[in-house]
Amino acid sequence: MQNRLRELREREGLSQGELALRLEVSRQTVNALETGKYDPSLPLAFRIARLFGTRIEDVFLPDQA
């Protein structure tokens, strides 16, 4: 699954570590999310969307089949 997490984070001027702190996850998890190596659970996806004041579908984009 693709996502706009890095773009949103950089727009807010946050480092990976700062975002990790706000989401209560590790920096490695933020990095894995940004690089598309890990797809988050629904609760974490909601937390991310809420943090950036947007909807889940505006952050996470399904892969085209």
Next chain:
Amino acid sequence: MTLRRFMWIFVAIAVGAFALALLGRFVLAWPDRVVGMWTGIGIGYLLGALLFLLTPRWWRQHCDEMYAQPAGRRYLRVLWPALVGYSLALFASIWLLKQGIASVPLRALVAVLPVLPLALMMGAGLRYLREIDELQRRIETEAIGIGSLLVSLLYFAGGLLQKAKVVDLDAAMAMIWVFPLLCAVYGIAKMVLTRRYL
């Protein structure tokens, strides 16, 4: 607490153990057995320090980050006292058993003494597993799963070979090695899985 700091703590313990061995050998006239024990402890800790030194930088950084988090700090707060307790309990248990204990229930109690600090450590491990984030929990559970499956397979094959009289292993040693083997395979699996998400 970083892995580098752990390495220096191990070096300090090793130097202390070697100093005690030298003191025992040349000043206090300790028996060779006791001097050998402290030398062995020193060598063990030195090997541990070498292991810390040889770990790849990415793994050190990952561990330092994980153990700087609240869940990691809570885990370490239990881990180190539990490991020291385990070493002391193991030492006391072996020494007491060598002296000979006639009562079977008391002998059983003394023999399983080292299990108690390990149970404490496992409890802390389970708490750590519940407290870390979902990706780390996935890595941990997958590594524990791989460790359990591989060690089970190894022991199943070993059991069949023993039954077929191909090998003749000491049952006590085989049982004692289950946990260290699990830890070793879990550790290697965790490194490989962590690398996948970096």
